[in-house]
Amino acid sequence: MDIPPGRAAKIVKALGRYLGADVIGIGPLKQGWIYSHRGARPFFEAGEPNPPLFEGMPDSYAGRLYGDVIEIKHRSAVAMGFSQDLDIFKAGPSEASDLEIGRVYARSALAACQVASFIRSLGYPARAHHVRNYCVLAVPVAVDAGLGELARSGHLLHRVYGLNLRLSCVTTDMPLEYDAPVDIGVQEFCERCLKCARNCPAGAIPEGPKTVVRGVRKWQMDPEKCLLYWSKVGAACLVCQLVCPWTKAPSLLHRTVAGIAAKAPWTAGALVSADDLFFGRTYKRRSKPDWVGRQVGSGE
Ligand code: SF4
Ligand code: SF4
DSSP, X not given: OOOOHHHHHHHHHHHHHHTTOSEEEEEEOOGGXXXXXXXXXXXXXXXXXXXXXXXXXXXXXXXXXXXXXXXXXXXXXXXXXXEOXXXXXXXXXXXXXXXXXXXXXXXXXXXXXXXXXHHHHTTOOEEEEOTTSOXXXXXXXXXXXXXXXXXXXXXXXXXXXXXXXXXXXXXXXXXXXXXXXXXXXXXXXXXXXXXXXXXXXXXXXXXXXXXXXXXXEEOOOOHHHHHHHHHHHTSOOOHHHHXXXXXXXXOHHHHHHXXXXXXXXXXXHHHHHHHXXXXXXXXXXXXXXXXXXXXXXXXX
């Protein structure tokens, strides 16, 4: 079915939003953002505690997909972001954070599969990429689709949601109108801010300057230090996401302040000081909702 690219983009975005995406954009798919091989090696060296998911080859991959070369020739990507409940999140690394991250990743995966299925039903190839089946790097794909910028912490930073987004995407050859990448001043803001790096309990986020990694100049966080910390505390950590001054509920006040930060990133010093004053300079864990962690059927 031939649909003009502008109209097709509107339809796909409307479907993504209907399926729960808080933000959605479309951009070109660069070959450099596609993983080379399927699967993952054991994450940590022998003797260090591996989270269960990283202890070698999953059974379901054995003799089938593990190590296969990934080839994706699609020209475009639809990137979607899903926000998490900040009140649950504020309980820090705990069953509460695992619960919320799992809920939102599941929603993002379902939406990506449904959008891909819809595009295929129109006669175009499409593939969903989500937490259990990413074949592309979701953050740079989202940057190219105009959802935000790459931040010091390694996350996508969105103008309204800050670092509070989980990402999924759909790659396709359907002719779609692209969104332009955005400049919301994140590079200059992160130069002056450092709040995520100073609060990271694992020291995984650099406080120093950007470095060149595989041809890209950026702050390179250390995923092994980060995941080792998750393994030690037994839950997903999200301190960096929570302390970021851009990560707030999308109120009118927050939108206004974010608008100032985006237009005048040189105000970062003052805005971070104000954030420290109102929300604290260091991460303070809140108690989790009292219904989280109770045993089903225990009567508690
Ligand atoms: S999730 Fe936690 S350990 Fe990992 S980079 Fe963020 S603050 Fe550091
Ligand atoms: S906490 Fe500060 S330095 Fe870190 S990503 Fe957010 S704005 Fe950038």
